[in-house]
Amino acid sequence: MSVDIRIAGARESTKQLDSEEISSLVTPGDVITTDTGFMRGHGTYMEDDQLKASVAGVVERVNKLICVKPLKTRYNGEVGDVVIGRILEVGQRRWKVDTHSKLDSVLMLSSVNLPGGELILLELLLLLDNVTQAEVQSVFADGSLSLHTRSLKYGKLGQGVVVHLSPSLIKRRKTHFHSLPCGASIILGNNGYIWICPTGNEMEDKTGGYEQNLEPVQRADREVISRLRNCVLALAEHKMMLYDTSVLYTYEASLKFPNI
């Protein structure tokens, strides 16, 4: 049992950590430029011949195009992204999936790799509230996403923890599945959902998750998962980009503290 109450004034300031100041940080309404030679991109608007930011974030400039990349946002899907989603609705031949985008995403039955090629009831495959991992197949005109789990890398996720973060904190990399040496695997979904699970479940056997391993996870493994989860949340709290190396370094640094 532990109860830890501290005085707010005693907290050390964390300011010295962020020594470099980001100059391109804007809040809604901030004037980005008064130069009319630029093109208006996402997250900006024109007012009185001035280009202003409509979201809080970092200004990015590609040639003449100015965009503001928001710090906190819904997920804007792109083809080929790895996403983690939660099944919201089981339909006739499709599932509705929550992927933290503005509209619900769909996973069509035809986009699923069926085990053994036989047709089985959809409900048996993915149930309500199951967590699934998929790739974005296409983006519809209204911005909603169509997913697929064609490869055996993707599919239903078994035992593990989901963490919900802002999508802009996930660094785009070649691979988003990582089996970390500390004994757990992590999937950094591009949509800001992160899956942490013990290594040796879905990742290794690549069955698409249809054969579920329901054996209890050992306490030691769960402690590793909890610690990783807290590390990921700590990184997000300090607005640090998440990728395999940053997570692993944080994990190693956290080992100094015996209490998770």
Added chain:
Amino acid sequence: MYFVCFFLKDNCREDGRGCEDYRHMEIETNVVSNTSGSARVRLANTDILVGVKAELGAPAPEKPDKGRLEFFVDCSANATPEFEGRGGEELATEISGMLNRAYDCPACLDLQKLCVIPNQQCWVLYIDILLLECGGNLFDAASIAVKAALYNTKIPTVTVSRDEGIMELEISDDPYDVQKIEVKLAPCIVTLSKIGHSHVVDASQKEESCCLARLMMGVTQNGTITALKKEGSGSLDPTSVEDMIEVGTGKRVGEALNKSLTTALEEEERQGTKSKTLGFLR
């Protein structure tokens, strides 16, 4: 849902806590200048601000020689969009009702001291609780903030003079001529959630959504239970209720919580004006 339950085996929770561990709490008193006493408690993501205002008023007819406590909870729509409009009202009455019951115990707070003239004038403490952010376990956090704010409350001294049968009240306007309230035995609420087969203290929002039944109790520093309330759609076995209250967790955790809070408050008072008010922007 499955995994949260599953995680609870062997006393290890999703965030690595044991079943009887509270998350870290930060506390600051005297944060609002135009109140008699105020406090702000931050428990992980839960953020609660409490202000106490002392005013002279009439005592309740059934308790003519005692002061009154009036709880009022405001659920800010900033905390969660669900509170917009009248969305937070139900929760607000639940919290204020629970606090009312927990403090409705003669041993925990000496209300007689708040009486100025029996049957006519007494101090009424209006306790306003503002929920700024919800991160689970609102009841416990609110009760801690209330206790801290009461500890911080300063009531001006009143002198009563009789002039030919007419009573006259004189309220001192010297900011140092004040009286404090003895809150050592004021209760804190401890909520025990039943998730799977375990009883969990200080449930996070995720855990709260998995919990079917919970038991809330007001516990004082010496282990007296002043109020008890069961909530949720699920049922509790009598043995498990007993287990929650007597044998195990409830009392012990409540005592530890109160002691820890008193230590923190005394420490802050000792620092006095040396420490700067941190406030809300940091």
